[in-house]
Amino acid sequence: MSADHVERAELESEYEALLSFMYLSPVGIVRSDKDGVVDMMNPLAAQLLMPLVKDGSIENIFDSLASVAPELRNLVSSFQAERGPVCENHRVFVTQAKDGPIVLGCSIIKVATNLLMTVLSDISRQVAAERRARQTEAWLAGIYTSVNDFAFFTLDSGGRIESWNSSVERLTGFTEAEVLGRSLSRFYAPDAAVSHRSPEHIALTRDEGWHVEEFWCETKTGRRYWGQLLVAVLREVEGDISGYSVVLRDVTERKLTSDNLKRLLTTDHLTGATNRAHFFELAEAEIGRAQRQGRPLSIIMLDADHFKRINDTAGHQAGDEVLKRIAAEAKAVLRISDVVARLGGEEFVLMLPSTTTHEAMEVAERLRRAVELASIETGVGQLRATISLGVASLEDAASTLQELLAAADKALYDAKTAGRNCVRTLGGAPISAVNPATNERSLYRHR
Structure with missing residues (x-):
């Protein structure tokens, strides 16, 4: 057998061993280039990533995780060494299940100049156990000191x-x-x-x-x-x-x-709103309380209309000012018990405990008008912006956070289809006329 045949046989043997390792591995493994373009993954990785992709296609690992972990692309691009660990057990809050959050541990290893190996594992139970342990330890420490x-x-x-x-x-x-x-x-x-x-x-x-x-x-x-x-x-x-x-x-x-540390861990750095991971924790607990007590709870999904046009024409800094103003106007119409969170990009979600669908629609309409009337100061002058909003409530036959968010997202889609700068609830119904003489914001904040 020639040397070429021997070398080819060895390469084929190594490749088969790699495939066997990947497919039998108890963790998800993805091989990609430095830009995230995938050329190989095992079934477990596909299973873990599938809830994050809308069309069922996983072609780029960074694109697939962009909605829940947009920082991964920056971590890789800023890693200057030729090889080595980019991140180890980086926690990614994917979504919420009925029994608790789904959290992935993500490790990225740069194995060559243009080759990455990403390892994914479900650490949801570990995260829940750590939370309970921290709570117990805090109490014991307090009792002794x-x-x-x-x-x-x-x-x-x-x-x-x-x-x-x-x-x-x-x-x-x-x-x-x-x-x-x-x-x-x-x-x-x-x-x-x-x-x-x-x-x-x-x-x-x-x-x-x-x-x-x-x-x-x-x-x-x-x-x-x-x-x-x-x-x-x-x-x-x-x-x-x-x-x-x-x-x-x-x-x-x-x-x-501890407030400064907590703010870093739970707050979106740009807008000051609650970040995505912390929102899921708060929302899951709040839904459980509402169901046990038989109280209403509503969710409002919203995003900025034509936001890409704002970034393209006025620049990203102007776009940032628009997002900050939307968050500020949302906080102004909400009660202390409500939550405004940034899910990513220009998308926000509001959680309103003890609030019916009709009440949430009125809050959404007041926020829509407030943003529409706001004059936003930017480095290129004053800008105007509008938002579209979708409302869903537990009373709309939703029983889990995932179902509630899906219903609100569908209502948001209906609002955009209706021409944007409007409010819709599940089924596409618009809000009825609101008496302009009523001080609605005060009524909501203190009712």
């Missing part, structure tokens, strides 16, 4: 305060007569006193055995502090819960020192 910041008391089976001790007065300033028989809302700051929070806290404790939550509290003298509240089942009588133990902790100092 900050005992003086705690108040201990108990609730009866209906969630009313039934015991009092000096720790309660030391932390909150309230006397025994001022708290006995009251609900947990006794300690809330006025702007945190959402009507459903206290009974919902008890309901979650009954379901899970314990529950922890943080919010602004206020002492008897009016001092605001960031409170961390742990409620746990205290005792059971013949299988029925007859009481709860409560630990209330002042964690203001910890909150202030």
Whole structure:
């Protein structure tokens, strides 16, 4: 056998070994050039990426992940070494399933000047376990290091305060007569006193055995502090819960020192809106609460009309100013309990707890008008912009976040088909006329 035949046989053997390794691997593997053009992938990689592609075609790994991880392309382009790890276990929040978020771990290795190997694995369970562990560790650390910041008391089976001790007065300033028989809302700051929070806290404790939550509290003298509240089942009588133990902790100092880090992890750097990954976490939890309590919840999907034209004619900096103004106008019409998030590009989503379809349509219309009337200052002068909006609610037969977002996206498509700069709900129905004499923004923010 000639040397050429031997070399060819060795190459074929190596290629077959590579194929065997890729197809039998327990993780997704994608081979591409430095621009992301795929030339080989195993079935598991295709399975993990399929929810992200609309036409079922995975030709470019960066394009496939652009909607959830646009930073990957920049990570690769800025990697100057000839070979080596570009990123390791970079977390990508793909979407939300009924039982929790779908999170991929993504590692990219540059193996040659124009050759990348991308490894994908589903780490959803690991992320959920880490979140629970961090929560438990925070509580244990607090108990051992900050005992003086705690108040201990108990609730009866209906969630009313039934015991009092000096720790309660030391932390909150309230006397025994001022708290006995009251609900947990006794300690809330006025702007945190959402009507459903206290009974919902008890309901979650009954379901899970314990529950922890943080919010602004206020002492008897009016001092605001960031409170961390742990409620746990205290005792059971013949299988029925007859009481709860409560630990209330002042964690203001910890909150202030961690806010900057949290803002980096949860906020879109350009617009100040909630980022995509954090929105999915918030929305999944909020939908669960709404379903348990039988409360309405609505989603508004929106994006800027003709945004590519704005970027092409006025420049990307002007486009950035448009996006920032849209986020600012959205925050102005929303309540403190609502969420505005940037999903990517020019697309935003608003989450409105305790809000019906009709109420959400009115909010969407007020936001549409506010953006339409806004004069946006840019480096090339003042610009005008419009937005299209789609509304969907849990009452529209949606039971999961994925179904709710799909319904809102369909309504947004209907709004664009109808000519843009309008609001549509599932089925394409336009909003009815709103009385211009009504102070709708004030009514919504304080209802």
